[in-house]
Amino acid sequence: MSSHRLRAFGGEFASPAEEATFQAERLPETLRHARLVLTFAIALSLAFLASDMRFVDTDRFVPVLCARALIVTIAALAIVGLRRVRSFDALQGILVAWQILTTLAVGYMTTARTEIGLIAALIFPAACMLVLPMRFVWTIASGAFTAVILLGCYLLPLPLPQTALGLLTVSVMADGAIILFVVRSNRLRRLEWTATEAERRAHRCLTESRRLFETTFRAVPVPIVVSSVPDGRIVGTNDAGNRFFAVGAGDSLANYQTARFISKEQRLEIQRLLDAKGTIRDHETCIVDLGGQHHDVLLSIEPVQVEGAPCLISSLVDITSRKAIEEQIRTAAHHDVLTGLPNRALFHTTLDASLVRAHAEGGEVGLILLDLDAFKEINDTLGHDSGDALLMEVARRLRSVVEPQDLVARLGGDEFVIICAQGAQGVHGIAARILEALRPPMAIRGRMVAARASLGLALYPEHAGNPADLFTNADLALYAAKASGRNCATLFVPTLRADIEERVAVTREMRAALEAGSGLVAFYQPKVDLASGAVIGFEALARWKHPTRGLLAPASFSTVFDDPEIGVAVGTALRRQICADIVHWIGLGLNPGRVFINLSSAQFAQGDLAKSFLDDVACSGVPLGLIGVEVTETVLLAGSADRVNAVLQTLHAAGIRVALDDFGTGYASLTHLKQFPVDEIKIDRSFIRDLERDANDAAIVTAVLQLGRSLGLDVTAEGVETLEQATFLGQEGCTNVQGYLYGKPMAAERVPWFLRNRPDLLGGDDETMPERRLA
Numbered sequence: 001m002s003s004h005r006l007r008a009f010g011g012e013f014a015s016p017a018e019e020a021t022f023q024a025e026r027l028p029e030t031l032r033h034a035r036l037v038l039t040f041a042i043a044l045s046l047a048f049l050a051s052d053m054r055f056v057d058t059d060r061f062v063p064v065l066c067a068r069a070l071i072v073t074i075a076a077l078a079i080v081g082l083r084r085v086r087s088f089d090a091l092q093g094i095l096v097a098w099q100i101l102t103t104l105a106v107g108y109m110t111t112a113r114t115e116i117g118l119i120a121a122l123i124f125p126a127a128c129m130l131v132l133p134m135r136f137v138w139t140i141a142s143g144a145f146t147a148v149i150l151l152g153c154y155l156l157p158l159p160l161p162q163t164a165l166g167l168l169t170v171s172v173m174a175d176g177a178i179i180l181f182v183v184r185s186n187r188l189r190r191l192e193w194t195a196t197e198a199e200r201r202a203h204r205c206l207t208e209s210r211r212l213f214e215t216t217f218r219a220v221p222v223p224i225v226v227s228s229v230p231d232g233r234i235v236g237t238n239d240a241g242n243r244f245f246a247v248g249a250g251d252s253l254a255n256y257q258t259a260r261f262i263s264k265e266q267r268l269e270i271q272r273l274l275d276a277k278g279t280i281r282d283h284e285t286c287i288v289d290l291g292g293q294h295h296d297v298l299l300s301i302e303p304v305q306v307e308g309a310p311c312l313i314s315s316l317v318d319i320t321s322r323k324a325i326e327e328q329i330r331t332a333a334h335h336d337v338l339t340g341l342p343n344r345a346l347f348h349t350t351l352d353a354s355l356v357r358a359h360a361e362g363g364e365v366g367l368i369l370l371d372l373d374a375f376k377e378i379n380d381t382l383g384h385d386s387g388d389a390l391l392m393e394v395a396r397r398l399r400s401v402v403e404p405q406d407l408v409a410r411l412g413g414d415e416f417v418i419i420c421a422q423g424a425q426g427v428h429g430i431a432a433r434i435l436e437a438l439r440p441p442m443a444i445r446g447r448m449v450a451a452r453a454s455l456g457l458a459l460y461p462e463h464a465g466n467p468a469d470l471f472t473n474a475d476l477a478l479y480a481a482k483a484s485g486r487n488c489a490t491l492f493v494p495t496l497r498a499d500i501e502e503r504v505a506v507t508r509e510m511r512a513a514l515e516a517g518s519g520l521v522a523f524y525q526p527k528v529d530l531a532s533g534a535v536i537g538f539e540a541l542a543r544w545k546h547p548t549r550g551l552l553a554p555a556s557f558s559t560v561f562d563d564p565e566i567g568v569a570v571g572t573a574l575r576r577q578i579c580a581d582i583v584h585w586i587g588l589g590l591n592p593g594r595v596f597i598n599l600s601s602a603q604f605a606q607g608d609l610a611k612s613f614l615d616d617v618a619c620s621g622v623p624l625g626l627i628g629v630e631v632t633e634t635v636l637l638a639g640s641a642d643r644v645n646a647v648l649q650t651l652h653a654a655g656i657r658v659a660l661d662d663f664g665t666g667y668a669s670l671t672h673l674k675q676f677p678v679d680e681i682k683i684d685r686s687f688i689r690d691l692e693r694d695a696n697d698a699a700i701v702t703a704v705l706q707l708g709r710s711l712g713l714d715v716t717a718e719g720v721e722t723l724e725q726a727t728f729l730g731q732e733g734c735t736n737v738q739g740y741l742y743g744k745p746m747a748a749e750r751v752p753w754f755l756r757n758r759p760d761l762l763g764g765d766d767e768t769m770p771e772r773r774l775a
Contacts, residue, residue, distance in 0.1 A: 004018070004190075004194045006187055006190060006191075009183070010136035010137070010183060010186060011136065011182075011183045011184065011185070011186030011187035011188075011190065012135070012136055012186055012190065013190060020088075022190060022193055023088035024087070024088065025193075025197075026193070027085075027087070027088055027091070030088065030091060030133045031082055031085060031091060033131075033133055034078075034082060034091060034094075034095060034132075034133060035079055035082055037131050037132065038075045038076075038078050038079045038082075038098070039075075039079065041071070041075045041102070042072050042075045042076060045068055045071045045072050045075070046072065048068065049068060063108065064108075064109055067105040067106075067108050067109050068105075068109075070101070070105045071102050071105045071106065074098055074101045074102055074105070075098065075102070078094050078095070078097075078098040081094045082094060091133070092133075092134045092135060092138060095132050095133070095134055096134065096138060096142055099128050099132060099142050099145075099146060100142070100145065103124070103145065103146045103149050103150065104149065106120050106124055106150060107149045107150050107152070107153035108153065110150055110153045110154040111153050111154070111156075118154060118167075120150065121147075121150035121151050121153070121154045121167075121171075122167070122170065122171060122174065124146060124150060125143050125144075125146040125147035125150065125171070125175060125178075126143075126174055126175060126178045128142060128143055128146055129142075129143040129175070129178045129179065129182055130178060130181070130182070136182065136183070136186060139179075139182055140179060143175060143178070143179075144175070147171055147175055151167060151168065151171055154167070155167070217238050218238050218239050219238070219239065220238060220240060221240050222240060222315050222316065222317060223237070223238065223240045223241040223243075223244040223245070223315070223316045223318075224237065224238045224240070224241055224313065224314070224315050224316075225237045225241050225253070225258075225313075225314045225316070226304075226306065226311055226312070226313050226314075227257075227258050227311060227312050227314065228309060228310070228311055228312075229303075229309075229310040229311060229312060230310075231257060232257040232258040232259055233254075233256075233257050234253040234254055234256055234257065234258065235254065235306065235311065236254075237253045241253065241316075244289065244295070244316065244318065245261065245289045245290055246289040246290045246291040246293070247290060248290070251290075256290075260290075261287050261288055261289065262285065262286075262287060262288075263286070266285050266286065269285075270283065270285070270299070270301070274301065274303075278303065279300075279301060279302050279303070280299060280300055280301040281300050282298045282299075282300060282317075283298065283299045283300070283301075284296065284297070284298055284299075284319070285297060285299050287316065294320075295316075295318050295320050296318070296319050296320045296323050297316045297317060297318055297319060297320075298316070298317040298319055299314060299315075299316055300314070300315045300317075301313070301314045333345065334346035334349075336395075336409075336410040338388055338391060338392060338410075339391055339392050339395035339410050340395070341395050341398075341399075341408055341409050341410045341416075342407060342408070342409040342410075343409060343410060343411075344409070344411050344412065346409060347407065347409035347411065347417055347419070348467065350407050350409075350419055351365075351367070351419055351467045351470070351471070352467050354419055354421065355460055355466070355467055355470070358421070358460060358461075359461075363421060364421070364422065364423045364459060364460060364461070364462070365419065365420070365421055365459070365460040365470075366418075366419070366420045366421075366422050366423070366424075366426065366427030366430070366457065366458075366459055366460075367417065367418070367419060367457070367458045367459075367460070367470050367471065367474045368417065368418040368420070368427065368430065368431055368434070368455055368456070368457050368474065368489075369415070369416075369417050369455065369456040369457075369471075369474040369475055369477070369478045370398075370415070370416040370417065370418070370434065370453050370454070370455050370456075370478075371414060371415050371416075371453065371454050371478055371482070372390075372394065372414035372451060372452070372453050373452040373453060373454055373482075373486040373487055374452065375387065375390070375413075375414035376414075378390060378444075378449060382444065382445065382447065382449070383445075385445065386444045386445045386447075386449070389444045389445060390442060390444050390449060390451060391410075391414065393442045393444070393451075394416070394438065394451055394453075395408070395410065395416070397434075397437040397438060398416060398418065398434060398437070400437065401430065401433040401434055401436075401437045402418055402420065402430060403420065403430075405421060406418060406419060406420040406421070406430070407419040417474075418430065418434075423459065424459055424462070424491070427457050427459065427491075428457070428489070428491070431455050431457060431489035432489070434453070434455065434489075435453065435455070435487070435488070435489065438451045438452065438453055452486060452487040453487065454478055454481040454482045454486045454487065454488065454489075454490075455477075455478065455481055455488070455489035455490070456474045456475060456476065456477030456478025456479070456480070456481055456489075456490055456492070457474060457477055457489055457490065457491045457492060458470050458471075458473040458474035458477055458491075458492040459491075459492075463492045473492040473496070473497070474492060476492060476496040476497060476499070476500055477490045477491060477492040477493075477496060478490070479496075479499075479500075480496050480499070503559040506556075506557050506559055506560060507559065507560050507563055507566060509546070510544070510557060510560040510566055510570070511566060513544070514566070514569050514570065514573060517573075518545075519544055519545050519546065519547070520542070520543075520544055520545075520570065520573050520574060520577075521543050521544075521545060521577065521747070521748070522540045522541065522542065522543070522574055522577050522578050522581065522748060523540070523541045523542075523543050523745035523746060523747055523748075524538040524539070524540055524541070524581075524595070524745065524746055524747075524748065524751055525538060525539050525541060525738060525743060525744065525745040525746070526538055526738070526742055526743040526754065527539060527593070527596075527716060527736050527737075527738045528736065528737050528738070528742045528743075529735070529736055530726065530729060530730050530734050530735065530736060530737045531730070535593060535754075535755065535758060536593045536594065536736060537592065537593030537594035537595055537596065537628070538592060538593065538595045538596070538751070539595075539596045539598075539630065539738065540574070540578045540595055540596065540597050540598070541554075541598070541745050542554050542570070542574055542598075543745075544556070544557055561600055561601070561602050563602075564602045564605050564606075566602075567600055567601070567602020567603060567605075568602055568603055568605070568606045570600075570602075571599065571600055571602065571603040572612070572616070574597070575597055575613065575616055576616055576620070577748075578595060578597055579616060579617060579620035579622050579627075580620060581748040581751070582595055582620070582622045582626055582627075583620055583621055583622060584748075585751060585752060585755070586622075588752055590751075590752055590755045590756075591755075592626065592751065592755065593626070594625070594626055594627065594628045594657060595626060595627060595628065596628040596629060596630045596657075596659055597627065597628070597629055597630070598629075598630045598631075598632075598661070599629050599630070599631050599635060600635065601634070601635045604635065604643060604644050604647060609647050610646070610647045610650035610651055611650075613629075613651060614650075614651070614654055624654055624655040624656055625655060627656050628656060628657040628658070628659060628679075628680075629648075629651060629656060629657075629658055629659070630658075630659045630660075630661045630682070631644075631648070631658070631659075631660065631661065632660075632661045632662045633660065633661075633662060633663070633672060634662070636672055636676065641675065644676070645675060645676055645677075648676050648677050649677055652677040652679070657679040657680060658676070658677055658678050658679050658680070659678070659679065659680040659681070659682055659716070660672060660673070660676070660678045660680070660681045660682065661682045661684075661718075662682065662684040663681040663682055663683055663684060663704060673711065673713075678713065679713065679714065680713055680714040680715070680716060680736075681704065681707075681708055681713055681714075681715055681716075682715075682716045682717075682718050682738075683701055683704050683705075683715065683716070683717045683718060684718060684719075685718045685719025685739075686719075687700050687701050687704075688701070688717055688718065688719045688720060688725055688729075688739075689719060691724075691725050691728055692722075692724050692725065692728070698728070701717070701728075701729070701732065702732050705729075705732045705733055705734055708735070709733060714735045714736060715734055715735050715736070716734075716735065716736040716737065716738055717729050717734050717736070717737050717738070717739075718738050718739060719738075719739045719740075720737045720738065720739030720740075720741050720742065721739050721740045721741050722741065723741070725739075725741075726741060
């Protein structure tokens, strides 16, 4: 920003840029002034023609007349030249040229030493310095030039007149005074311009500020309302305010008072806050617009003076949508998205509060845990959309049978929980109503689906004194309900805790056995070609040589597979041991045929099962043609169908055969044959056991054998124990058999003897032990 400093000598701005700005802004006015000066010079020259007539009879007449004509012509040309001027420097150039030429012409006329010539010699330089708009330096230079030329022309030639000294003195004094006047005039003009410019700039800033304020006020997206204090009349608003209050075309908020939009109670509260604090910041209130729509807003109010009158400026932030979203978030945070039921977080909060209240009032609280039976089968066979539809229908039926004060929540998956403020009798009654409500089949995506559920019940304070123990006890009761046949309700009893402690102990002992690398062994049951009687392979079965309980079948330690880490570790240890056994038998010159290894659900949860399996086989050196895998339909249903299918496809493509165990007992056996790469199906022993006595079992076995032939699959019958069973299977075209009639599960060291001797019935260390699989 310029400091507006003026030169001490000349009175012009010290800054060339500021001086140029000053001259540029004044250029139009300076041009008008210059034209006026030149026009006056023309008129004055024409007026002096009368005085020039005294030279008519002299030889000076023509030269004087020419000089006069030259003065008029030069002025006229200068006026014409001003039309093209676009800068002060160009204007100054024309004026300097005009002054020099005019000075020379006037100087010629002053040589006559007439009174008029004397006046011209004295006045013309002063007049030029006073009236010609030029820079100070050029004013002094051109003025001095004019004074010297005119006085010289008047005084010369010699001899000098007696008045020469006086004329010089007068000229110097006059020109000196004129210079001082020009300096003062320059300063005054620039000071005046500076003041005017400052005022103009201030006015411009004020105007721009006001325009900006008005534009901002109108355009700001927050509704702003100005109201008078005495009566609450609205005196102004912005565009957002008009939109917020739903002001119609042709209407104005100035026609209304604030009482139209805010209830009396809210106005009193706002006035109380103003009286107490003077201003209001973010006060939550409700406003009704002209259309009758309610808005939740944050109101801020500031007292102001508008043209001397007290007013209030109110800004409103519409939080209606935000509050709705917050409510949705609160609902989503505490409710299940699919069913709309309270979720796990709200359940725990409610359970804590219910137990506190029951403790204070001496009441009881019942807790019911509910888990749908075979829900995963429905989900995998009918699709997740059908599973979701089933969950929503179950939630609706649960809400319909509980009391209004009870809470039904979804914990996740197919798990539900009910909190009821009743004792044992009331909880049993609700459980019975739940089972009854779930009994009728449900129409899901055009199919009728029967939903069954297992329920675990626990009571406060009878079974637990805190929420965590109450939930744990209900979970133990639920586990017992599933173990006892499902689709029933079981009340917690203390012995259930002993069962869970047993499960924990078994898991701990299995982990220790795996870390020590001892105790877990594989037993082998032969598979026989029914037509030839040849041993075509074995099924590897898990056994645990427990340090205190002896040899255990998987049924005795199946709970360890609930821990995915242990399940994977058990499968890996057995697989490597089986591969080592096969290598040992081959080294003895024996052909064990294809040995099938059972895969558990826990193993399929392992991300790299196929790679790990193939790597172990490759490292052992066992040919892939001697390895097969067996999976039960329970395993297929327990894991992700895509993941299970990918593993089986990889193993199958590598040359490993895939057998589907326990065929016919699952929810969708035929679907599994279509979905997974199956080479062989095994008829479950439950259909073989009563084959000679039960026509239904015989029909099922016959149908499965026909299905296997139609699909080009090998069929193995499990649990064959009598010649009658073997004869029936042979007549119906069964390919392979497996059972006590041909050989019981045996330790690895017995297999070489069996392959060499092949007795019809082979006993072993676990002859009385029912066959169990890893799965």
